[in-house]
Each structure stands twice: as C-alpha cells, then as structure tokens.
Amino acid sequence: MSVPPVRNVGPARLTAGLNRLPRLDFDTHRTVHGPLPPLSLDDLLVLATDIKLTGRGGAGFPFATKLRAVAQQAARRRTECHVVVNATEGEPGSWKDRMLLSRAPHLILDGALLAAHALGARSITVGVADGEASADYLSQALGERRMAIPTRVVVQPERFISGESGALVNGVNGRSPIPPGRKVLAAESGVDSRPTLLSNAETFAQLAVAARLGPAGYTSVGTSQEPGTVLLTVGGAAAFPAVIETPTGVRLMDVLRLCGATIGPGVLVGGYHGAWISRDAVLRAEISRAGMKAVGGALGAGIVLPLGEGSCPLGEAAQVAQYLAGQSAGQCGPCRTGLPDLADALAMLANGTGGEAAMAAVRRVAAAVNGRGACAHPDGTARFVLSTLDAFPDDVAAHLHRGGCGNLVRGVLPVPRALAGRKLAVDWARCDGHGLCATVAPELIHLDGNGFPAFADSAVPEWLEGSARRAVRRCPALALRLATPAR
Structure with missing residues (x-):
C-alpha cells in the first residue's frame, strides 16, 4: 500500500512520531502518546461534548450525540451494543485513514476501545477495503496488544459506496455490502440488529488523542467552534501530495503551498461528493466546515484536489x-x-x-x-x-x-483504472442500426438521432453486466461486444 508522506501545520497529534518513524508499533505508540486513561460513559460524553468532536468521514455528525443515542437504545432494550470503525475509505482521492491504519493503527484501536468500554460493548469491528494491505496492518497491530473486548477486521469490496454506513453494517452482518435502500440508524439497528456506535477511523483516533490531552489541551488549537486538528489529503496537481495534519482555522492557501500545489482555475474540496471552489475563493478559504461553507465548498472527508494548469x-x-x-x-x-x-x-x-x-x-x-x-x-x-x-x-x-x-x-x-471492468464496444462496419440493443438494455444504451447505439465510455456497472451480455447476444449483426480495456 503506497501512502504519501505526512506533513504538519502546527503541532503533531495524530501524526506524532511519524516524522521519525515509518510506523508506531504498540510499545513505541505508548512511548509517544502515553497511557490511555479509562473513562466512564459520563466522562466520555463530557469530553466529546466539550471538544465538540464531530465525525471525520464526511457528514460531521456530533460524536456525543451518537454515543448517547447508542447508550440510551441499549438501556431501553436491555441489550448489548457494538462498536464499528469505518476505515473503508472508498474515495479515490483520500488516503488519511489508510495512513492511520498503516502508520498509527493503535490510535484507532485506542479510541474504539475507549468507546466500547464506556458502552459495555459486546464487540469491536473495523471495516477496511479490499485490495489494500489495511487488513494486514490491522492484524499486525492486534497481534502487538491484548484487546480487552473481542475485535475483528471485516473486509469490504473496494467501491465508492462501500463506506456508506448502511453498506458497512450490511457487510458486517454478512449481507450484500450496499446501502439498505432506506434510512436505518446504526444506533438503533446495526450489527446483529443491536445498537451500534459507528464512526470514521479518524474520529476514533481523535478521541484517543483527546482522552490524553483533556478538553483544555485538545481545544488549545483550532477554532472555538471546531477545535483541534483535522487530517487532509492533498493530491491532484500538488507537487508533493501528502496527508496533512493541521489545526482548523488555517488558511487553505498555506496548506496548498506546503504541498507545492498549483491552483489553476479551481480546487475540488470535500471529494467527489464535494464542490469546486474558484481561485479567488481559495485565497479566502479557511480549513473548517464553516470556513469551506463560507466560500461555497465543503470540508467533507478532508480531500483537497487542486486542478492545476x-x-x-x-x-x-x-x-x-x-x-x-x-x-x-x-x-x-x-x-x-x-x-x-x-x-x-x-x-x-x-x-x-x-x-x-x-x-x-x-x-x-x-x-x-x-x-x-x-x-x-x-x-x-x-x-x-x-x-x-x-x-x-x-x-x-x-x-x-x-x-x-x-x-x-x-x-x-x-x-x-484498475477497478474498471468491461466496456461496451461497437463494430461500426457491422452495425446496421437495428436498435434492439437499446430495447434490451435501456439503462446502458440509447439511440442517437440517426438510430444508432450510443453509450458512455465507461465500465459497465457490475449490476448491469447481465443486461449488457443480453444486448450483445441479441444484436442481429453481431456488432456489439463487451471489451476488456487494456491495463
């Protein structure tokens, strides 16, 4: 797994020690970060509230609200609950969770253990993406320490939607790892249909840092409304792509300069569900949810992709x-x-x-x-x-x-590109414009103004491969085929 270098603006918290070492094993982790204090549920709720901790997976939901909801559901139903760490990171432009998994995995496990202890959880599950070495890194970390609560790693398909919370819960429960089709709160019905605390890997790592620093120490950097630091993945036209740890309130332009980025006509912030901001907006933007929103952008999962020239x-x-x-x-x-x-x-x-x-x-x-x-x-x-x-x-x-x-x-x-599947292709010397293919596979093929097939130059989605094969078989002129693109 290739992970870009780590850089810092201000103090290194999540990234402490990584300027000297490629990875913190458990003994080194405890030397760098110190002991993890035990916290009761009330203590953890107060901490998460005082530091205004929000989820770092994109939605920015208050962590204390999730934690309280799971505790209340478990008490009301008199059942055990679960803790799930979402480290699937399906966004192609994001590397921050992979950086934590490969270089500072014990911060993630510390945060999950804090929450699980406070809730009296039955298990901890860490969801990771297939096709990466994340599962191996986590297995190595789990072998270096004794987890007081049963902890397992679940591998999800490497797809954009695999990181959606409902998709992850489905995968953990042994079902197809896709969103459930209707809104189901994990706090009410998650793993084994029990109340489940589900949050992003960075969120749990932030919790572990905050438990050691305390509210005053944690909020000593950042803005008053969004204290602490955040992890950003800066890629795109950056000369030095990197995972950046920065306090909130820092100017976006300072982060881009640190990575040698050429802005060009705009910068995509928040990833592929985020928004573009113009060159002028980049000069005004500050790193925070409120700061990005003020210029028409979104912090999202902390993805910053300058387009360059x-x-x-x-x-x-x-x-x-x-x-x-x-x-x-x-x-x-x-x-x-x-x-x-x-x-x-x-x-x-x-x-x-x-x-x-x-x-x-x-x-x-x-x-x-x-x-x-x-x-x-x-x-x-x-x-x-x-x-x-x-x-x-x-x-x-x-x-x-x-x-x-x-x-x-x-x-x-x-x-x-490595994820691209087969594409539809037409032998135009054979195609007579019968139009049958568009009837068989209307989700994939439509007819242009002259009655000939037209379709996107992209891989056929897995769930439409059956329709594509039927269209190929039904073509009277044998002009349509499914082609595997060259790697």
Missing part, C-alpha cells in the same frame, strides 16, 4: 461522473438510469458535441435525481457535476460555442 475541467469532471455512475448500487431509479444519463450528458458537453442541449440535460437530470435516491450517492454526484458547471463558466462557454477549451484531459483527478 493545462487540464480540461469539464473533461476531468466527466471522467469522475462516469466513475461515480458505475460505482452505484443500482438499486433505485436515480442510480440505475439517472446517474448514467447525467454522466452521458456531461461527457457530450465536455466533448463539444452536445451544445446547449447537453447543458440543459445535465441540469435537468441533476435536478431529477436530487433527493430521490435510496442513499446520498445520487445527491452527492449531482452536487459535484453542478459545481463543475458553476465553477468554470469560461470553460463551459468554450465547450458550448467553440467545441472545447483546447486543453487535454490529463487525469489530474484520480479515477481508479
């Missing part, structure tokens, strides 16, 4: 939109048809072939999927796409009126 913003965004469409669970209309349509429309606009009709289609489909999905994936994808149009008006105008902006798509925004 020389790459086409619309083309970059179109590749991401196609990736996001293929990463859905495919269990509701907005995901099955809306997101592929949205990706197609943005691709046509980026290619300079769709004109005003493509622009109108992007806005129409984005409005249609918003708020109607089984989970937040359609909403986040629509927000990202609309943010692209709003942040780069000059680029949009060039694609509308001149067929393009003149820049290549350099792949500044990370899209995991």
